Amino acid sequence: MNQPTPSAALRRPFPAELLAALKDAFADRVTTADAVRAHHGRDESPFDPQLPDAVVFARTTEDVQTVVKLCAQYNVPVIPYGNGSSLEGHLLAVQGGVSIDLSEMNRVLSIDAEDLTVTVEPGISRKQLNEALRDTGLFFPIDPGADASIGGMAATRASGTNAVRYGTMRENVLGLSVVLADGRVIKTGTRARKSSAGYDLTRLFVGSEGTLGVITEITVRLYPQPEAVSAAICTFPSMGEAVRTVIETIQIGVPIARVEFVDSLAIRSINRHSNLTLREAPTLFFEFHGTESGVKEQAELVQELATQNNGEGFEWATRPEDRSRLWNARHNAYFAMLQLKPGCRAVTTDVCVPISRLAECVVETEQDLLASPLPCPIVGHVGDGNFHVAILIDPDKPEELVEAERLNHRIVERALRMDGTCTGEHGVGLHKMGFLLEEHGEVAVDTMRSIKHALDPRNLMNPGKIFLWSAA
Known part of the structure; x- marks a missing residue:
């Protein structure tokens, strides 16, 4: 494994x-x-x-x-x-x-509406932050699905459903306060939108997974609430046709806010969990942000592309309560999928590939999963080439974990072969340490290890994660 x-x-x-x-x-x-x-x-x-x-x-x-x-x-x-x-x-x-x-460190420290920034403590969740911003006309768009803490999202370089338009935590964190391994506090970055002053320490700590220090303050970008928002779903005969629609949407420059793929097995679980009656077929969830006329134009373009790829059953949700119902169902997909196999645990993948290789990668992955005895629903933030497989296993059957890791390895190897990455947003943690070496090679990982040794010479900060303390 x-x-x-x-x-x-x-x-x-x-x-x-x-x-x-x-x-x-x-x-x-x-x-x-x-x-x-x-x-x-x-x-x-x-x-x-x-x-x-x-x-x-x-x-x-x-x-x-x-x-x-x-x-x-x-x-x-x-x-x-x-x-x-x-x-x-x-x-x-x-x-x-x-x-x-x-x-308990969950306060909003300052909202700088004119500069479109906010500084918060790490324990505040993304939902709490947006609730605090509700009367400002601004919002924080990074949405990994779970109501994660902003500190955790920075530590894992999270992204999610809105990343195709608004980017990931990497693009949206402007500055940090971090307690280093010896107890000193370092402040990185400023509220300025750009800087050429020295090493980019902010980006060093974003994605470091707690292995270099403990983040205690975060300054992030905010965005104006869009004038108009519209959401839709559309089903397709095959996964390939659905994903090709996404690729074409991105390639012609439609500034879509969200586009999520959900396969037929995942749709079945969502229907049961959220009491919906969606058609059990490969499905795209869309969301468009902008002016009234801009949203209308975007939606018409995408609907035309979908139709050309045999998409059908376009259903629009323009009322906030209808959009919330759709996206809550999508966000609860992980827990819905667990119910496909009561008592199971999920081995999750989150590879990301260049958008031009996405259809090929997803279709080849589907063939692997169909040949496996394990239920393996697929969902994905396909607007940026990222998709997840939830491989459902019985924790009391070691052979199922072996099969899950075999599938996981094939999915990652395929993504790397297509010039992608082993993790688009979950991070490395313990589970993907071997994959990190496959992706970056020994010299790059040893360079990361050297940074860890310099900042945390006794290996006290979340040890055992991302890579081994010493080279094998």
């Missing part, structure tokens, strides 16, 4: 003196209760839980500094925790240590 298996032998000692010092500093905001540790020691990855030794609920940057300094004193790992929605083992405490729960 691709991923390394976490071992209990890797766990570091957790001194009683450290626990006493944490209790002195945080009183009832530090806990070693089994239930709390269990909550902070598992995610949606195929790995078994790996529990931290203690959990601290931080409220300020100074709290984070205190935890990090104490952990550095006793050589104990630190694992940042947001909303726990990661999919690749990012937050598992494979070497033990202290989980810093940032959920």
Whole structure:
């Protein structure tokens, strides 16, 4: 299998003196209760839980500094925790240590409407942020589906359904405050839209998955709420025809806001979960943003392209409540798909390929999945070449995990062969460490390792993630 298996032998000692010092500093905001540790020691990855030794609920940057300094004193790992929605083992405490729960650091620190920016603490979720922005006429567009924390989204370089128009966290984070492994605080970037001043430290920490420091403040771009929004769904006879419609839409320059692919098996699960009656066929979900006339023109162009690719059953949703119903169903697709196999766990993929190779990649992947005994629904943010397969396995049947990893490896190898990536948005975590080496090669990964060694010489910040501490 691709991923390394976490071992209990890797766990570091957790001194009683450290626990006493944490209790002195945080009183009832530090806990070693089994239930709390269990909550902070598992995610949606195929790995078994790996529990931290203690959990601290931080409220300020100074709290984070205190935890990090104490952990550095006793050589104990630190694992940042947001909303726990990661999919690749990012937050598992494979070497033990202290989980810093940032959920209480959820304030909006400043809204600079004229500059279209906002500065927030890491624990605020994307829904909470947009609720706080509701009366400003602005919104934050990055939408990974789950109500993830902004800090977690920055740490994993998240994207989601709106990325085709608004980009990913990489393009939308302007600056950060980060607590480094020795407890010092670094501020990166400014609210200016561009800079040529030195190394781009903001981009270094965006996507670092907590392995270089703990993010405690984030400044992100905002966008005006569009004058008009329209959504639609359309079904197709085959996956290839649906994806070709997307490719042609992008290639002729339609500034579509969202375009999501959902295969027939995923549609079946969505119908059951959300009490809908969508046709069980390969389906595209569209959303258009702009002026009234602009949205109308975009929609007509896309409908024409879809018709040329045998699309049918265009259904429009212009009322906010109808759009919400459609997109809530799409966002709940992951949990809906789990119900296809009660008691299952999902091994998820999230490859991304150049848009010109997307149809080929999806169609070849479909052939692999049809030959497998496992249910494997497909969904995707296909407007930017990214798609997911949820490979559903019985956790009590090791042979199913082996089959899932075989499929996963074939999907990733195909994406890499097409000049794509092993992860378009989930990140590496534990699950894709081997794939990272396949994608970038030893020299590039060793360069990343050198940065880690320089900023975290004792390997305290979320150790065991992205790559091994030492080269094999």
